[in-house]
Amino acid sequence: MSGTSASLQPPADAVTPVRHPDAPAPGELLGAHYGECFGCGGEQPHGLHLQARAGEGVSLTAEFAVRPEHQGAPGLAHGGILATALDETLGSLNWLLRTIAVTGRLETDFRRPVPVGTTLHLEAEVTAVAGRKIYSRATGRVGGPDGPVAVRAEALFIEVKVDHFIDNGRPEEIQAAMSDPDQVRRARAFEVNP
Numbered sequence: 001m002s003g004t005s006a007s008l009q010p011p012a013d014a015v016t017p018v019r020h021p022d023a024p025a026p027g028e029l030l031g032a033h034y035g036e037c038f039g040c041g042g043e044q045p046h047g048l049h050l051q052a053r054a055g056e057g058v059s060l061t062a063e064f065a066v067r068p069e070h071q072g073a074p075g076l077a078h079g080g081i082l083a084t085a086l087d088e089t090l091g092s093l094n095w096l097l098r099t100i101a102v103t104g105r106l107e108t109d110f111r112r113p114v115p116v117g118t119t120l121h122l123e124a125e126v127t128a129v130a131g132r133k134i135y136s137r138a139t140g141r142v143g144g145p146d147g148p149v150a151v152r153a154e155a156l157f158i159e160v161k162v163d164h165f166i167d168n169g170r171p172e173e174i175q176a177a178m179s180d181p182d183q184v185r186r187a188r189a190f191e192v193n194p
């Protein structure tokens with residue numbers, strides 16, 4: 001049973017998601033939306049270093065190498081870390097819509113334990129869009145991209161303006177991000193050009 005709640009069911013007026021014409025091509029690495037991000041940032045020493053790759057339509061794949069620092073029980077990945085990997089993978093779908101969005105709701109099923117030293121093979125897709133609400137789902141498999149499902153998630157992301165971060169983030173990091181041309185370029189890549 002997935003246990004999906006009513007708020008994760010797209011409303012009747014939801015539409016099929018549309019891949020942005022300037023989205024990265026299928027097979028292309030998406031890169032980090034922010035170098036210090038715990039999920040995807042290359043400059044974050046404590047992070048998961050998740051790398052996502054564009055798929056067809058509004059879908060992608062990602063890999064998460066489970067290391068000893070990710071343990072909950074001896075030799076097994078912590079459930080919260082697995083939820084983070086799912087959250088980050090789902091958040092990366094924003095690159096394909098070229099929309100800035102944050103997680104509103106994330107529901108996770110843990111089906112199988114995920115051992116340290118394994119790679120979690122993730123895939124995610126946007127299933128529907130209704131105004132600012134973006135509905136998506138993801139799975140994580142062990143033992144290879146076609147292995148058994150260990151974790152799955154359904155999510156609701158909400159579109160926000162870049163002001164969401166500027167208004168709410170700690171000033172030190174916001175100022176550093178705004179004075180980093182690379183970061184400004186990445187933020188712009190999320191915003192739909194009218």
Ligand SMILES: CCCCCCCC/C=C\CCCCCCCC(=O)SCCNC(=O)CCNC(=O)[C@H](O)C(C)(C)COP(=O)(O)OP(=O)(O)OC[C@H]1O[C@@H](n2cnc3c(N)ncnc32)[C@H](O)[C@@H]1OP(=O)(O)O
Nearest residue numbers: 007033087088091101102103104105158165177178184187
């Ligand atoms: C150059 C400098 C700047 C650099 C910028 C860098 C670029 C960044 C690029 C990309 C970033 C991507 C980052 C991904 C990271 C991985 C993903 C995360 O972990 S994100 C963090 C965790 N999430 C949060 O912190 C959200 C906290 N929540 C909020 O801030 C608000 O609640 C927010 C924005 C989500 C919604 O607030 P409202 O006031 O804007 O809108 P309302 O009216 O409340 O909701 C809109 C609709 O959504 C529904 N909704 C909202 N939350 C819901 C929920 N939890 N469940 C069900 N429905 C929900 C509402 O019922 C409403 O629906 P109806 O339009 O009336 O039909």
